[in-house]
Amino acid sequence: MDTSILSLILPEGLTEYFELDKFEFSEGSYHIYLLEKNIHPKEYSGEKLLSKGFFDEITVRDFPLRGKPCFLKLKRRKWQNAS
Numbered sequence: 887m888d889t890s891i892l893s894l895i896l897p898e899g900l901t902e903y904f905e906l907d908k909f910e911f912s913e914g915s916y917h918i919y920l921l922e923k924n925i926h927p928k929e930y931s932g933e934k935l936l937s938k939g940f941f942d943e944i945t946v947r948d949f950p951l952r953g954k955p956c957f958l959k960l961k962r963r964k965w966q967n968a969s
Contacts, residue, residue: 889905896948900920904923904960905920905921905923906918915957916956916957918958919961933968933969934968935968936966936968937963937965940964941963944962945959
């Protein structure tokens, strides 16, 4: 999905760090699944980091879309410092 369209429905700044994995409509609510982009944290810019999978998914309830509940399902990356 085009990030400019996605940024219209997601909280400001979220598309800078996350990308759309999938989108579902089930049980009368929207579920938007987002994966953290493979961007090293700025705090560790000078170090070699390895992405080691993802933390458990967290769910954030966002403002309703078209009168239906909207849930953001976020997966953040695990980083291992190889330095």
